Structure formats: C-alpha cells, structure tokens
Amino acid sequence: MTSHTWNLFWGSSFVRTPLRNGVGRYVQQLQRVTFKFCKTHGGSQGMREFIEKDLVDFAKVNPGVVVYLKPRRHRSPCLKAEYLNGEEEYISAHNLSSSDIKKWVEYLRMRSGNPVERLRKYQHTDHPSIQGPWTPWTHRDPEINVTEFPSEKLSAAHVTEKTATEQVIELFEKQKIASGSNTS
C-alpha cells in the first residue's frame, strides 16, 4: 500500500487527548481486553503461556481493565482491546511467543484509543497566540500616526551596518582620545 492510499483510508490528525485526560487526574483509556485462543492448537501456545504466567499479574496491576478469556477451538489467537472512546483494536497473536504478547498487551494498555493516524505535527495548541491575532500594526510605533508624509526620516534607506566612512571616523576619534590621554 502506498503512502497516498494510506492517507486516503486513515487520514491525518493532530495530537489530542480524550476528555482533557491528565489535567485533573489520569484515567486509563483501555477499558477491556479479550484474549481469544485455542486450548490445543500450536498457534496459541504463546498465548496460553502468557495466560498461565503473566495474566494474573496484569489484572492485579490494572484493576480498571476488564480481562476476558475466550477459548475457541482450532482458531487463531488474537487480542481485542476496547477503549473508552468506543474504538476497538485487534492484534493477531498467531504463533507469537509469550514475551511478544506481553509487549503487545503493554502497547494496547498505553494507547489512548484514538485511531492510529499520520500526525500532522508532534505538538498542537488550539490557541497559538495569547497576544491576539496579528494586525498590520502589531509592534508598530504609534509615532507614524502624526508624521507628515513624505517624511525624510522614514524615506531614508534603512542602514543596519556602519559605512566605511563612519568606521574611519570612529577610528580617528579613538586615536584622538588615545593620543590626548598620552600627552596629558
């Protein structure tokens, strides 16, 4: 699939958080996870190992996540995660080892549930400026209000660097001061 086709289906978005999460308190967005597996098939071996060794710890550490086990005879194992915003995510766990599944569960646990999209920027604000919108007079000197146009001062070329003449005059002044202090 080309990146263009990806954008046509999945689109793009800005960084966002559901329900101002984290301002007052943090609410884990994963609300339930279902482990679907077969009790006999080899493809589910890693999943069965995970359930035996790590699942109880996971459920203890995350009391806010409802864990369901769904044995299905001779079908490929998968993880189904459901989030508070109503989104779901399936991860195929076919032939995955128990440590792989652990990592995938960790991935599901930490997600916000917003769809995986191309992020237009890695930072976002609804209010880009607290100074208000730009106008042609932002940071302008109000003096130009009472200036008579055409004005010689404002029409003059805008010079930022010292000219050669000015530099020579400056050197000359310095020399004069130095020689003056020597004689006295």
Place this chain on the structure above:
Amino acid sequence: MMSVFGKTSSLLRVLPAVAACRNITTSACMFGIKSRWVAPYRKELLKRQKKMERMGITHQLKRSEYIEWNYDAEVYAFGKRLGEQFDNNILREALTDSSYISQERVRQQELGVPEPALTMTSNNELATAGSHIIADYSIKYLRSALPLFPEEGIRSLVDYLTSSEVMAEVGLGIGLKDLILCKEYPPTPETVGKCFQAVVGALNASTSLSQCQLFVRDFVVTQLIGKDLNEIWEIENPMEAMQDILGRSGRGEPEPRLIFESGKNTLEAVYHVGIYSDKEFIGSGYGETVGTAVDQAARDALRRFFQTTAASPPLPFGKENVKLKAEPNLSVEDWSLEKAKNIITC
C-alpha cells in the same frame, strides 16, 4: 432468519470503514493514484450498507449481548478506573435508568408474571442529588478562580457545564455507554448525562463530599479548558456596560479614538480603535468598519476589567488548592473599579 443475521453480523465488521466516507475516486485522481481497487471496494461496501438499510437489518449489537460480558467485573473496573471507591449497590442504582425498569416490568408481565417483583430503584434521586453537587461546586469554584468575573457570567458558565451536552460528553468519556441499563441503544445523550449526574450522587453517598468535589473538578470543570469564557457569556451591548462601569467608578466617559487605519474604501479595510477614559488607555480592538472596531475595543476593555483576556492565567487544577467561595461575585449592575480594587486576586 438466523442465516440472514449471521451474514449481517459479518458485514457489520467491515462497515465502519464506510462511515467516514470520502470520495476516493476524485481524491485518488487528484493525487494521481492509479489504484484500481479502492473505489470499487468502497462502492461495494456502500451498496451492501444500503441494501441492509433497505432490508431493515442494521441492528447494532449491544456490548452486553456478547458472550464475553461480566457486568460485575465491569462495574468493579469502572470505579477502579476512575480511582474512586464506590459502594457497589449505590453505583448499580446510579447505572439503572427508569426506562429499563419499566421495560423489565413489561417483559415479566408478558412472560406471565402477574406482579413483577423488581427490587431495582432508578437513578432519579441520585441524579437530582448529583446535579445539585455539580452546580454547587462549580459555581463556588469559578467564583474563587475568577474573582472579578461578574456573577451573571459565572452563572452562564455553570449553565454551560451542567448542560446535557457537556454531561453526556463526560459520561461517554468515562465509559458509561456500555454500562447504563436503559431501554434504547445507543443511549441518548440525555440518558447518559443523567446517569453521569447519578454517578456523582453515588460517589457522594459512597465516600465524602470533598472527594466527590474533587471528582467534579477533575471531570466537569476541566471541560472549560480551551474554551473562551467570553464566548460562553456574551455581553449584548459592551459599550453601554462599560459606560455604566466607568460612571459608577467616577471615571470620565469612554472615548473611542482611531489608532490606526488601513485600506480605507477598499475590501480589505482595517480600523484599529482604542478606548480612553480620562486620557488613559483602557482597551483596543479592530475590525473592518469603525463600528465593529469600537465594539471589539469595548469588549477588550471589559475583558481587561474582568481579567479574562487570552493572556490571563489558566484555571487552577491539579494540586493547587482552591478556597471555595459561597458569597456571589459582583453583579454587572454593581461592578465598579473601586469595588474591584478590594477583591483579592491570586
């Protein structure tokens, strides 16, 4: 019938892709994509969806109709997720809508039970209690956080926070959609909002009022973040209001002066107007005509008086302690610069 239903449930899984419908054909052409499958695929999905709608079988499965559903575990996890200690029975009562009880009664009567013995109680009382707590806390919090904002403004902010849209948004955000026991599915925004108020009431009944107030602050009052307070409470005639305030404060009449103008008699005319009182600058605004610029300048001056400019500090959340303020703020009719001087702002 079973076979038809079986087919539709498999169709339902692919259909959410249709909901975000973009015109693939034209946009693909725009981007120069020669994909031969995207548009036909989307068209086929749309055709199937329309067929299902014609047949009237677009049934949305409730989450509780799945095999893997344990209501006890869900209710337990709901409290844990929010970091609160709910009393299980009170929380269950909060999640029961009155429409569910009447539906159950009718169902039992249809099954031949003459006098249905339902021990459930609906969340009506808890919702009333919860809505009082939400309104009471948010008004006291906002008075304290925005001490110079007039009482009318505070009240309209509270009306916004307690509106059914905001209540429903918060309720859906904490995952009430699957947990509510009600007749319709998906639950209407009113039902979700009422259920959220009942959850607040249940928290008050289960723990303490202070704990419940923290909950309201974290979930309800935070909805004001990113909102312009002056848009929620709009003053109809800002110039008159400002004239009154200056008159009460013993200051001179407000005097709008043109600070800048550009593009006069063109489509892109801009005027920048400042408002002065006793030769002292009190606010400025700009617009495409002088009238709008004066109006904007008056609004800006009021924002400066009430300290709700874009640059003013954000509302205090998190660990910062807020002293709740029971006595009302100054009303717009009484607001004056002299009285505002006596108010301590933090």
